[in-house]
Amino acid sequence: MNSLLRQQILDLQSVSEKLEPSGVKLENYFSRIHGFSHNYLDELKTKKAWVNKDEPNVSDLNLKTDPSLENVLKTFKEQVIDQGLVPSSGGHLGYIPGGGVYLASLGDYLAAISNEYAGMVYPSPGAAAIENNLIHWMIALFGFPKTAVGNLTSGGSIANLIGITAARDSKQIKGDKIPKSVVYVNKHLHHCMLKAFRIAGLEDLDIRYVNLDQNHRMNPEHLDSLIKADIEKGLIPFLVIGNAGTTDTGAIDPLEDLGKIAQKYNLWYHIDGAYGGFFQLTETGKEKLKGIEMADSLVIDPHKGLFLPYGIGAVLIKDASAVLHSNHYIANYMLDAYEEDSFHNSADLSPELTKHFRGMRMWLPIKMLGIEPFISCLNEKLLLAQFLWESLEERGFQMGPKPELTVLYFNWNFNENSEINNELNRKLLEEILKDGRVFLSSTIINDIFVIRVAILSFRTKLSTIDLCLEVIEEAKLKVMEMAANEAMD
Ligand SMILES: Cc1ncc(COP(=O)(O)O)c(C=O)c1O
Known part of the structure; x- marks a missing residue:
């Protein structure tokens, strides 16, 4: 037997x-x-940033067994890499570009091979120490107190969700209080925040959109008057959300003024710095982000501002008890891993329990290169954005505000009629993407269609921006020709 x-x-x-x-x-x-x-990596140097196929081919990406790595890599190249957006390209200037520094990919590889678990100190004190050291480095960088806590998340959306739930729990916004509660935002806040409200059970609260100035920044006087009026109406103002760089326009809200108002009325102050937060590492950025240290919760995204591969965001929170309330739990099957001081356990500060040891991809490049190359790269991006803005203005494009950081927008005045002009600028973007050497995206600002440029890939260089200008010029001429032909017909 x-x-x-x-x-x-x-x-x-x-x-x-x-x-x-x-x-x-x-x-x-x-x-x-x-x-x-x-x-x-070799091919990337000459590869387009956008490969538009009318009919994308994804036919061989099924689960039929094929033991040949050669075949699998060929399919991966043809059907994954060689179509659509090339996120690792320096020509990716749309949305908010991500990164993918080489040493981070080696960090990921080591994390996956060893499968270390950083969520708790008990099973892997070293992995947990790496992540805690990264959190403490960020806590110091943003002028948070040493008692603050933080978490490495999968990205900005989950980091913002953790911040919003901490605000909710700290201010005890639940039950009957929800429909009377009010949050104050910039209308350009990232949509993940609106998702977070729903996920956190806060869908029924009131959202007040604070007036913006010409540079798309929240007006503090208007915020103050809105809060006052809501208090008089018997409502419960509880949360102000500021942006350290909006996705749409790159605007930085007046963080210090918003912080003072939040303090005056005892509101939770959340700052979304997923895009712009890491410019704090530069002198220019530090000046512009003054007041970021006043946040009760702050989101930053290493997979944006530190050029790491997709899959790592971060949230810092001053009031540990607020974040522990939702996320700390003692289960019988985990009693042996529990420690009194659970701030060291990232599993107690996030909904995630088992997760990729994502700190490794951040720690390895910083450990080996130091932070200097990252700072130079951020400074380089700031200057590239300024250079592109000035070059486009010189060429007669209608420009949005000068870039606060590295996002800017523009369009061309093809036609006095705003609807026709929007249509022609849509065509301009289409032509830019047909070319594909750079990838740009668009947004709508006050009903006007504009083309955005977001410079945050570590591979975007001066030569990329020269190329970008060339592509935009060529596309503009094509649209002008198209519009002239249509007018003659
Ligand atoms: C300002 C801002 N907040 C939040 C997010 C969401 O971050 P993620 O895509 O990493 O979830 C983004 C993404 O671009 C962003 O730009």
């Missing part, structure tokens, strides 16, 4: 062993992946 069981186990083992390749097979995998990655 026992020998039969042994044989059954060994039979299964002969198949399950495939999950642990070794020897020549392992070497073969390594060398092919290594070669593939290096070709990828």
Whole structure:
């Protein structure tokens, strides 16, 4: 009986062993992946940022077994990499570009190979220490008190969700209080915040859109008067959300003034710095982000401002008890991992329990390169944005405000009729994307269609911006020709 069981186990083992390749097979995998990655980085130098296929081909991305890594890599290249947006390209100047610094990918690789778990100190004190050190580095960078806590999340959306739930719990916004509660925002706040309200059960609260100035920044006097009026009406103002760089326009709200008003009325102050927060590392950014230290909760995104691959955001919160309320739990099956001082356990500060050891991708490049190259890269982006804005203005484009950081927008005045002009500027963007050497995106500002440029890829260089200007000029001429032909018809 026992020998039969042994044989059954060994039979299964002969198949399950495939999950642990070794020897020549392992070497073969390594060398092919290594070669593939290096070709990828080589090709990136000349590759378009946007490859538009009328009919994307994704036919071979099914789960049919194919043991040949050669085949799989070929399919991956043709059907994943060679179509759509190329996020790792320096020509990615749309939305908010991400990064992908090489050493971060090696950090990810080591994290995945070792599968260390950083959520708790008990099973992996080293991994937890790496993540805690990163959090404490950010706490110091943003002038938060040493008692603040933080968490490395999957990105800005979850980081903002954690901030909003902490605000809710700290101010005890629940039950009957929700429909009477009011939050004050910039109409350009990121939509993940609106999602966060719904997820956090706050859908029924009132949202007040504070007037903006010409540079799309919240007007503090208007905020003050809105709060006053709401208090007089018997409502419960509880949260002010400021932006350290909006996605739409890159505007930085007057963070210090908003902070003073939040303090005056005892409101929770949340700042979304997912896009612009890490400019705090630069002299220019630090000056512009003055007041960021006043936030009760702050979101920053290393997969944007530190050029890391997608999948790492961060939230810092001053009042630990607010974030522990929703996220700290003692389960019987985890009593042996529980410690008195659970601030060291990131699992107690986030809805996530088991998660990728994402701190490794941030720690490895900073550890090996120091922070200087990141600061130079941020400064370089600030100057590139200024250079592009000035160059476009010189060429006669209608410009949005000078970039606070590295987002700017523009359009061309093809036609006096605003609807026709919007249409022609849509065509301008279409032509830019047809070319594909750079990728830009658009937004609507006060009913006007504008083209945005967001410079945050570490691979965007002066040559990329020269190329961008060339592509925009060529596309503009095409649209002018198109419009002239249509007028003649
Ligand atoms: C200002 C801002 N907040 C939040 C987010 C959401 O972050 P994520 O996409 O990492 O979830 C973004 C994304 O671009 C953003 O620009």
